Amino acid sequence: MKLRRCPRCRAVEVCWVEHCLATTTFDQTASGIGEEGFHSNGADPFAVYGHCQACGHEWRAKGILQITDLPGHPDFTERARRNES
Numbered sequence: 733m734k735l736r737r738c739p740r741c742r743a744v745e746v747c748w749v750e751h752c753l754a755t756t757t758f759d760q761t762a763s764g765i766g767e768e769g770f771h772s773n774g775a776d777p778f779a780v781y782g783h784c785q786a787c788g789h790e791w792r793a794k795g796i797l798q799i800t801d802l803p804g805h806p807d808f809t810e811r812a813r814r815n816e817s
């Protein structure tokens with residue numbers, strides 16, 4: 733399995749952080765905008781950042797939107813296995 737590594741020091745120990753779009757929705761009526769918003773999070777991942785555990789370098793993982801697209805994640809491994817057979 734070819735894991736992605738820190739681009740600066742080549743360490744394999746990386747903390748991956750998936751960024752998702754969070755939204756808060758407020759309804760407006762003739763009397764104004766309500767105090768209570770509806771908060772939604774955890775939806776629509778749009779970027780993954782790596783944080784190197786060895787040297788502290790941070791970078792954006794190119795070409796992927798979510799952690800399940802990274803080599804080494806169980807979902808990625810399962811997809812690769814199915815594509816082989």
Ligand SMILES: [Zn+2]
Binds near residue numbers: 740741786787788789
């Ligand atoms: Zn590093």
